[in-house]
Amino acid sequence: MACKQWNRLDADKTANQGSYENPRDLTSNLYNRIRFVEKADGGGMKWLFLNERCVHCGDAGCMKVCPSPGALYRTKEGFVAFDKEKCIACKYCVSACPFNVPRYGADEKVAKCNLCADRIDAGMMPACAKACPTQTLQYGPRGAMIARAKASKRAIYGEADLSGLGVLYLLDDKPEVYGLPDGPSIPASIFLWKDVVKPLGILGFWGSIAAVLFHYVTTGPKRLEEDAPEKGGIRHE
Amino acid sequence: MSKYVERFNTPERVLHWFVTVTFFTQLLSGLGLYSRLFVGYQDFFGGGQGAILVHKIAGILFLASSLLLFLNHRREISAMDDDDRRWLSKMGGYLSREPFQENNGKFNAGQKLFGIFMGMATLVLGVTGIVIWIPLSFPRVVVQLSLLVHGLIFVLFIMVVIVHIYLATIGNPGTLDGMLWGRVTRLWARKHHGKWFREITGQEKAG
Numbered sequence: 001m002a003c004k005q006w007n008r009l010d011a012d013k014t015a016n017q018g019s020y021e022n023p024r025d026l027t028s029n030l031y032n033r034i035r036f037v038e039k040a041d042g043g044g045m046k047w048l049f050l051n052e053r054c055v056h057c058g059d060a061g062c063m064k065v066c067p068s069p070g071a072l073y074r075t076k077e078g079f080v081a082f083d084k085e086k087c088i089a090c091k092y093c094v095s096a097c098p099f100n101v102p103r104y105g106a107d108e109k110v111a112k113c114n115l116c117a118d119r120i121d122a123g124m125m126p127a128c129a130k131a132c133p134t135q136t137l138q139y140g141p142r143g144a145m146i147a148r149a150k151a152s153k154r155a156i157y158g159e160a161d162l163s164g165l166g167v168l169y170l171l172d173d174k175p176e177v178y179g180l181p182d183g184p185s186i187p188a189s190i191f192l193w194k195d196v197v198k199p200l201g202i203l204g205f206w207g208s209i210a211a212v213l214f215h216y217v218t219t220g221p222k223r224l225e226e227d228a229p230e231k232g233g234i235r236h237e
Numbered sequence: 238m239s240k241y242v243e244r245f246n247t248p249e250r251v252l253h254w255f256v257t258v259t260f261f262t263q264l265l266s267g268l269g270l271y272s273r274l275f276v277g278y279q280d281f282f283g284g285g286q287g288a289i290l291v292h293k294i295a296g297i298l299f300l301a302s303s304l305l306l307f308l309n310h311r312r313e314i315s316a317m318d319d320d321d322r323r324w325l326s327k328m329g330g331y332l333s334r335e336p337f338q339e340n341n342g343k344f345n346a347g348q349k350l351f352g353i354f355m356g357m358a359t360l361v362l363g364v365t366g367i368v369i370w371i372p373l374s375f376p377r378v379v380v381q382l383s384l385l386v387h388g389l390i391f392v393l394f395i396m397v398v399i400v401h402i403y404l405a406t407i408g409n410p411g412t413l414d415g416m417l418w419g420r421v422t423r424l425w426a427r428k429h430h431g432k433w434f435r436e437i438t439g440q441e442k443a444g
């Protein structure tokens with residue numbers, strides 16, 4: 001709720017869906033939520049919780065595909081923030097995010113957690129970390145956070161994935177149980193699109209131009225038989 | 238007797254140039270989305286959102302007109318005969334200066350392949366384009382693949398079109414006339430499309 005207040009997001013209507021988990025998905029007005037995972041554990045039931053949100057990838061799929069400079073940008077602290085003014089509503093980032101985070105609202109513009117870039121600029125903590133009563137969410141320099149996480153001896157998620165996530169998770173079970181990809185990566189077709197087809201395309205364009213020019217000055221065009229004698233001669237139309 | 242024979246009538250020429258204009262509109266409006274190197278081109282359309290809007294409208298026009306062009310010619314380009322196979326094995330005679338006696342119908346084998354590529358590529362760009370248009374209505378993998386395929390066909394399309402333009406202009410003098418004002422010289426017709434020339438005139442020699 002602190003997040004909604006700070007980022008001036010309206011409430012979405014939610015419905016009771018027979019689970020304690022509510023709301024059930026991120027929306028353009030909901031930048032982070034708690035995912036509830038129920039897991040059978042011996043005779044009983046175990047509850048796992050995950051704060052689902054943009055994890056600010058070091059190598060971010062969303063930034064790789066965004067065609068509009070400045071719509072998604074890296075803050076000097078290393079987080080991935082966005083600027084609705086510059087977003088051109090192509091929705092490429094939706095397809096490129098390994099965590100399926102970016103959402104669109106009625107304005108057709110990108111919306112996701114930006115780690116309260118404006119608060120951080122002003123020297124404050126992100127609203128979620130500030131508000132969290134049990135200090136489950138903590139904010140600090142990445143190195144210090146990793147050291148503290150290591151000290152707790154639990155599984156760290158995101159230390160090296162995608163060149164290091166800006167949000168680290170401490171998990172009590174395997175990532176998949178939480179619905180997190182184990183070893184997240186930018187989707188293969190997105191990689192092929194931006195890192196293979198794009199550079200090859202530029203090569204292909206210039207290659208084709210070069211090939212036809214080369215053909216023209218070597219083999220040359222298919223002239224009509226009369227062309228040569230006609231030159232300088234009398235032309236009759 | 239006239240020095241010329243008719244090659245493309247007015248509706249055919251209008252359709253061809255309509256496809257060309259929409260194609261280049263798609264090219265220019267898509268470039269800025271293809272790579273940030275080309276964002277500058279979006280200024281023609283009043284920025285990124287303008288470019289996307291133009292790309293969608295011209296995309297529909299391109300899809301419709303290019304498919305129509307393909308369907309109009311589908312019979313002429315769908316079958317290869319022995320002369321076509323000879324043309325293909327000689328690469329149309331384009332690889333050497335040795336004179337190559339070709340004997341083509343209205344379209345040679347290369348043009349037939351180009352026509353088939355145009356039809357297929359248009360269809361694929363259209364289908365993937367619609368998926369990219371409304372990405373939230375499709376599974377994520379489908380959208381991801383569509384982005385890849387749309388980009389890939391775009392690249393192939395440009396390469397093929399560069400060759401097409403070359404062969405239709407300076408590569409084969411006299412060819413462009415047929416598409417600009419509809420007529421080609423008898424000499425041109427007999428040399429490039431002998432079988433077709435004999436069909437339409439019923440004679441052997443260029444008058």
Ligand code: HEM
Nearest residue numbers: 090263264267270271296300362363366369370387388391
């Ligand atoms: C056949 C009809 C076509 C349709 C319906 C179509 C539709 C689309 C759509 C909806 C997009 C995404 C625009 C957005 O950001 O919302 C797109 C992207 C793009 N289109 Fe098309 N398009 C078509 C043909 C073409 C053609 C003929 C070309 C090139 C000559 C082209 C080149 C591109 C490029 C370069 C992109 C940027 C994405 C990428 O790099 O893959 N498109 N198209």
Ligand code: SF4
Nearest residue numbers: 054055057061062097
């Ligand atoms: S989690 Fe998704 S939206 Fe966030 S930085 Fe990574 S790719 Fe971008």
Ligand code: SF4
Nearest residue numbers: 066087088090091093
């Ligand atoms: S929808 Fe906006 S933020 Fe996302 S890739 Fe497109 S321009 Fe960038």
